Amino acid sequence: MKAIYIILGFISVALGLVGVVVPGLPTTPFLLLALYCFGKSSERLKQWFMGTKIYHKYLKEYDQKRAMTMKQKIAILAFSAPFCIFAFFTLPNIWGKLALVITVIVQYYYFFFKIKTLEK
Secondary structure: OHHHHHHHHHHHHHHHHHHHHOOOOOOHHHHHHHHHHHHHHOHHHHHHHHOOHHHHHHOHHHHHHOEEEHHHHHHHHHHHHHHHHHHHHHOOOHHHHHHHHHHHHHHHHHHHHHOEEEOO
């Protein structure tokens, strides 16, 4: 299982780095996933990742203070919105649509009321 977490961690870092330069591809969620995967796999890899510039620029505040900038919050939500809209219109079942709507409401509530907003 450790090997799977390590592989997922490096794939997430790669996608996060691509997200730095490609508009529309978010950086923060992939880097959060990388931090989680490295934390589950190896303390050495976690410490290495926490020492990188990309960690300090995109994740340090969230990891230590559970806070994000408004720009980060909007970027993450803007990335997930098209997928949720697509899923809503393609789901044939009303219960699936209801579950999706509830999930989106909880997601927005969490992002705007539970995660602190940093001023930058």
